[in-house]
Amino acid sequence: MADRAQPLSAGLRLGAGAAVLLTLALTLGPLGAVLARAGTFAALGPADWAALRFTVAQATVSAALSLGLAVPVARALARRRFPGRGLLITLLGAPFILPVIVAVMGLLAIFGRSGLVNDGLAALGIGRISIYGFGGVVLAHVFFNLPLAVRLLLQGWLAIPAERFRLAASLGFGPGDIARHLERPMLKALGPGIFVTIFLICLTSFAVALTLGGGPRATTVELAIYQAFRFDFDLGRAAHLASLQLALCAATALVAARFTVPSAFGAGLDRPVARWDAGGAGLRVLDTLLLGAAALFLLAPLAAVFLTGLPRLATLPEPVWRAALRSVLVACGSTAVAMGVSLPLALAIARRGRAGMLEVVGMLPLATSSLVTGTGLFLLLRPLASPGDLALPVTVAVNAAMALPFVLRALIPAARDLEADYGRLAQSLGMRGLSRLWLLTLPRLRRPLGFSAGLTAALSMGDLGVIALFADEDHTTLPLQLYRLMGAYRMADAAGAAVLLLGLSFGLFWMFDRGGRADAGA
């Protein structure tokens, strides 16, 4: 295989360079600004180190469980065809895009002290279980991240050309052989990246860990940063902790890159994948049970949120609708920026052959504390303009950067395959620049592009992020408005707003994802 690094065109170099600059400006820039303001790193106390240990432990367990559970679920989805499969795949993605507080309320409606599970157990005369503590934190993180892992793995399964499964069928491969020869190489290519992504998401967990953690034992680094900023006004300590987070991120991303093995399946002719290896009744029952359990675990809390809020949807106050419109616009802006930035970066990384610093840069936003980002940007931008006026543009940029790691996860493997399969043909025909983008890159990457655009839009919709630091009354987004409703005791309206948010996030996600999957002839 021609796995040599290829020279980057000027346009690609420019695009990738801009992407790197934007990412650094939104991650290291704010940290630098905070550090500059603090003057020096402040020492960390034993409580900070305990927080670091807890954070790493829960993130490791959460990431391992999410990935481990996602493998059988994604495999079942990949080899089964049933009515409503497409809808189920889209629905399963929903927990990932929910604002934390809404998702936590949904989880509690099922697993909480007076949730359905405990009511059921009580009715059976069995003792109640408590969600609060280490287990609860992990449960919530798996709830959030299992869908992401399933979707990314499913992309990997779908990227194995139909011809390979045909060959496997002709050779009489059973499920075990398929796993050895087709699935394991794919998992080796995707697994490490997915693990690190989820690990890093959990590393910066704040509200989930605190709300479900049950007490100060469940203190995360992000809470320590929050405390340093808000109650101690100790910028040096905040900067120190944030740097630790970033270093941890860079280290894990590099280690993961080392363990990533390119799958090298080669290209196919885009024939629809038919599976001949999934016939056994036992296997069918197993897959059905797996999908049923996953759907129940992921969808029941959503259903609870939906049913609680639906009656109030029609009577939501007018400011909520205005915030919703603003959020949709911000989401579309973030999506445009994120796609424009991540595509050249993914192509550049794919063309480099092996993973390197570019990939680490693409992961940095995950490990960035949103409080540090917000405060740092605030320090950087305040001399230039009033923060209120910058609220929406800053939110657009930050949301785009925050989505970058997820988008890259979806795009890089596909871009690598594209390069390996069609790079030389395109080169031999002299396809370059825009014509290559238009005729080759966009159509071949349509599926991961649609998925990641949907993800970006939905993440941006649900993000409270930096807007809270910048917004005044004219720039409220829907999640902020939801939070304000709760803060004003209006829990019923907040539940209605949550349904609106869920619907809009989901609608945007569905629209983009669908656009990517509406593939001619397939």
Place this chain on the structure above:
Amino acid sequence: MLVLENIVISGFFPAASGRILWEGRDISGLAPGERPLSILFQDQNLFPHLTVAQNVGLGLCPSLRLTAAETARVDEALARTGLAGMGDRRPRTLSGGQQSRVALARVLLRSQPLMLLDEPFSALGPALKDEMLDLVSDIAVETGATVLMVSHDPDDARRFSGETIVVAEGRAAAPEPTQALLDNPPPALAAYLGT
């Protein structure tokens, strides 16, 4: 193994030293698509998401912004390679032989002075393969191109007669007339042919 893209002239493989001259011009620094040649790989000669006509049209203009006259030329090339009326289909709906024809139609349109072939028809049956080689030779005559083909089959070489370069133990011998070479092979070739 000898793979065509590892031949320096293809542009995919950097020369360790020296220059490549074509008609007195140094082409060492040119990208593969800018060199005066067309390539047929062993596989992956077509983009599965583009139609047959689009795959062929890339030979005229990599951005596919074709004039009416150029579109007509694409149709002509398709007709010439026996693919009339198949322009709107996707590669996966074609047979192996038809897919090869699409790639050849594109070579025809590119009309470059040099054609590099990397065992492009090794997957086809003998009759079909002969048919394709005849088509290659017709196209070469029509466009006045030189054909450089990598092959493991002495019959392929015989069909084209011309000259053959034996590559053995990492060294390429000087070109010799094919007929004479095969009739009277040097030791390395004799060992390969099993004669």
Place this chain on the structure above:
Amino acid sequence: MRKTQISTLMIAGLLAATPVAAQEKPVLTVYTYDSFVSDWGPGPQIETAFEAECGCDLKFVATGDGAALLSRVLLEGAGTEADIVLGLDTSLAAAAAASGLFAPHGQDGTVYDLPVAWTDPLFVPYDWGWFAFVYDKTKSDTVPADFEALAASDLKIVIEDPRSSTPGLGLLLWVKAAYGERAGAIWEGLSDNIVTVTPGWTEAYGLFLEGEADMVLSYTTSPAYHLIAESDDSKAAAAFREGHYLQVEVAAKLAGTDQGALADRFLAFIATDAFQGAIPETNWMYPAITPTSGLPKGFETLIRPDKSLLFPPEEAAALRDAALAEWQTALSR
């Protein structure tokens, strides 16, 4: 103005839109916390009322919660755009005063309806409340009368984290004020009652309403919301024998303000009915000065503790770190 913002966004410009503010009128900038300016907070009413009399443009800038408010001002330092900061509470006041950024308010003659005497030269109180554990009368039949009874009971409570929220910090100081040296032991006793510790009031109250706990740390005035806005009289606050810790929310003038006269006028406006009348049914706290029309109907049903606890700002600041360590040790066990 909103149109400008949206079109700027649509061309994906990162340029700031130009705010079309009234050019002639002076602008008074008030930094406050988020829920104050929300459409359901007191902000909109107060803005209308003050602008009607001051001939100025009152501009609220929201900054997150109370702690975020202080850190924003400290971050901006002397160069801050704020003329007034509104929304600090007594547990943050010492740190605010120590920054030297605030000027004396000069409203010395005002008499406040607070359960404690108020003489602070920098901070003007605008509302206040007693922290209390709120419960559902229809679900709990035994209501503890103090922290010890609560610790001995098997009631489940949700509290806020003192490291990230002002009510959490208030509870920490409440236990400290009531029990002094024994605070650590009280926390140990409470540890099996605590379902979880949330980052802020919003999460805690949400969990309580979802039925995750029997009681939540909130305010004695919380039941008034349910009674007045939802005609639901099932919520009540438990009266504790030790007394209840106070939260007094205050405003102050920045020393570096370029609208000194207007800022003074706003501080004086805080004491008027137009400001105070907006507080009970938007912030759901007691107004610092009861308006002439009295409190809204429903407030008379609330418990009124006999004894109020409050550390002076400097003492609260001095006690904080040790109390926090005590809390952490007791609950980590």
